[in-house]
Amino acid sequence: MGINKVEPSDAELVRRVRAGDIGAYGALVSRYRGRLGRYAVHMIGDHEDAEEALQDSFVRAYRSLARCDDPARFGAWLYGILVNRCRTTGARAARRRRMFVNDAQALNGAAHADQVDRLDSTDAVDRALARLAPEYREAFLLKHVEDLEYDEISELTGAGVSALKMRVKRAREQLQKYLREAEHV
Amino acid sequence: MILAALLLVTQVAAQDPRLERLDPDTRSAVAAIADSAHGVGLPVEPIIQRALEGATKGASGARIVAAVRRLAVDLGTARSALGTSASAPELEAAVAALRAGATPQVLAHLRDVRRPPLTMALSVLADLVASGVPADSAAAAVLALAPKARDADLVEFRRAVERDIALGAPPGAATSVRLNTGAFTTDAGSPGSPGTPPARPRRP
Amino acid sequence: MFEPEDETVERVIQQLRRPVAIDAGLDARVMREIAQASSPRRRAWPRWSAGAAAAAAAATVLGAVLVARPWARNATSRADTLQFVLVAPQAASVALVGDFNDWDPARSPMQTAHGIWAKALRLAPGRYRYAFLVNGVEWRADPGAPAAKDDEFGTPSSVVTVGGRGS
Numbered sequence: 001m002g003i004n005k006v007e008p009s010d011a012e013l014v015r016r017v018r019a020g021d022i023g024a025y026g027a028l029v030s031r032y033r034g035r036l037g038r039y040a041v042h043m044i045g046d047h048e049d050a051e052e053a054l055q056d057s058f059v060r061a062y063r064s065l066a067r068c069d070d071p072a073r074f075g076a077w078l079y080g081i082l083v084n085r086c087r088t089t090g091a092r093a094a095r096r097r098r099m100f101v102n103d104a105q106a107l108n109g110a111a112h113a114d115q116v117d118r119l120d121s122t123d124a125v126d127r128a129l130a131r132l133a134p135e136y137r138e139a140f141l142l143k144h145v146e147d148l149e150y151d152e153i154s155e156l157t158g159a160g161v162s163a164l165k166m167r168v169k170r171a172r173e174q175l176q177k178y179l180r181e182a183e184h185v
Numbered sequence: 186m187i188l189a190a191l192l193l194v195t196q197v198a199a200q201d202p203r204l205e206r207l208d209p210d211t212r213s214a215v216a217a218i219a220d221s222a223h224g225v226g227l228p229v230e231p232i233i234q235r236a237l238e239g240a241t242k243g244a245s246g247a248r249i250v251a252a253v254r255r256l257a258v259d260l261g262t263a264r265s266a267l268g269t270s271a272s273a274p275e276l277e278a279a280v281a282a283l284r285a286g287a288t289p290q291v292l293a294h295l296r297d298v299r300r301p302p303l304t305m306a307l308s309v310l311a312d313l314v315a316s317g318v319p320a321d322s323a324a325a326a327v328l329a330l331a332p333k334a335r336d337a338d339l340v341e342f343r344r345a346v347e348r349d350i351a352l353g354a355p356p357g358a359a360t361s362v363r364l365n366t367g368a369f370t371t372d373a374g375s376p377g378s379p380g381t382p383p384a385r386p387r388r389p
Numbered sequence: 390m391f392e393p394e395d396e397t398v399e400r401v402i403q404q405l406r407r408p409v410a411i412d413a414g415l416d417a418r419v420m421r422e423i424a425q426a427s428s429p430r431r432r433a434w435p436r437w438s439a440g441a442a443a444a445a446a447a448a449t450v451l452g453a454v455l456v457a458r459p460w461a462r463n464a465t466s467r468a469d470t471l472q473f474v475l476v477a478p479q480a481a482s483v484a485l486v487g488d489f490n491d492w493d494p495a496r497s498p499m500q501t502a503h504g505i506w507a508k509a510l511r512l513a514p515g516r517y518r519y520a521f522l523v524n525g526v527e528w529r530a531d532p533g534a535p536a537a538k539d540d541e542f543g544t545p546s547s548v549v550t551v552g553g554r555g556s
Binding site: 022025026029030033034037038041042048051052054055058059062063125128129141144145172175176179180 | 395397398401402404405406408409411412415416418419420422423424497510511
């Protein structure tokens with residue numbers, strides 16, 4: 001044993017899929033499910049909704065693979081699809097949960113409407129994340145958890161780099177504040 | 186070598202981590218039944234789910250195994266009636282219909298008059314019987330509607346019958362009345378017929 | 390560079406970077422959807438809430454909105470999103486349990502407001518047995534859905550069917 005298996009690159013896998021090898025797409029799904037799943041779960045806050053968004057994003061990416069201009073950057077392109085899909089889920093969840101949110105809670109701005117369930121989480125980090133505005137949460141996760149560069153995030157989100165830096169800064173400040181509040185309870 | 190490979194291929198259920206919720210004896214019995222089913226091309230997932238249902242509900246191992254065994258047999262009967270191209274959802278719905286009292290002949294007839302998937306038609310048949318409609322009335326109604334009704338029409342039919350029963354109509358009568366008023370038109374647009382209600386708006 | 394007081398945020402980042410468990414079946418679902426992409430589509434209708442009758446009783450509290458909305462279908466997928474509803478004002482917890490979540494009460498806890506418990510789930514075509522587990526001990530069928538007659542374990546269950554081409 002001890003044979004070093006060289007994994008095919010994203011570009012190679014995309015090439016194979018375009019040539020008709022659907023199975024090669026399975027390798028791409030396998031490669032990215034973990035990272036993208038992590039982003040989706042933290043962004044959306046609900047595991048099932050996150051998996052639904054992730055599944056939809058993979059399917060959508062397959063169907064529009066012809067539009068992936070740079071197969072070597074398939075991962076980044078896929079991220080863009082997922083980021084947009086997570087925004088849709090957030091908006092849908094916000095509409096849905098407005099039916100259930102206690103009025104007083106909503107007025108206090110205790111959490112954004114799409115994240116109310118997360119307030120029940122026993123995890124303080126989860127609760128703090130829920131309280132961030134979606135655009136702050138998105139920027140924070142992409143920068144600090146997914147380790148993307150600002151110009152990459154700008155491409156994915158459509159926001160300018162300085163706006164993104166401000167959002168990340170605000171997110172950091174707010175997270176700190178919420179966690180310190182939680183510790184003092 | 187080939188035997189080992191065969192053993193490897195057939196032990197699908199034995200490795201399903203979800204079955205760890207069962208005690209060891211029950212787990213191996215369920216896994217054996219599931220693997221046999223898999224070996225003859227029947228879907229394994231419904232069998233696993235039935236075992237998990239029993240586990241969550243605190244049923245005894247014997248009861249779980251009996252339920253799973255019965256399901257595997259019924260899936261086989263359903264497959265004989267519907268044919269080998271029947272999907273897992275169709276087979277599950279067919280089992281429900283058989284247990285509700287539909288005969289294999291009814292299932293085969295349905296297969297002959299309706300394009301797949303048959304899942305909703307079979308489910309509606311089973312659900313009508315669950316509401317109290319006699320099995321033969323339910324079967325007759327579904328077979329009458331099956332050639333042309335869409336899935337949504339079948340569901341609407343079932344709901345209408347259930348509403349009528351809830352309001353006091355005898356179940357068999359409720360079924361015939363709904364069928365005969367032509368409320369669930371199977372013809373594409375017959376607005377001139379007496380008693381035909383205006384076309385229902387499509388759901389989003 | 391991070392200042393010392395940002396240790397809190399650094400801790401958050403380290404926690405969020407940990408791997409998150411993603412359902413093992415997701416890959417298969419993606420591949421199945423892709424493989425079926427070229428086959429002719431069956432139309433699956435959006436479904437009304439399974440407990441609509443019970444929910445309607447409380448509609449005066451929350452308004453017609455609760456019952457009114459069949460969820461819009463996601464055009465890229467064949468699955469339907471269904472809203473399960475149970476009116477149980479005295480309950481401390483309600484879990485939705487069924488064939489769609491391995492009968493695991495921890496998987497789909499329901500959210501509540503004004504005594505109405507709800508949970509939306511995305512379901513692929515198929516027939517699913519399910520029930521509500523109230524306060525972790527009491528099994529209840531869905532009053533607004535067909536009963537699962539083959540009740541082999543001595544507790545009530547309901548059935549929901551999603552039409553469309555199954556796997």
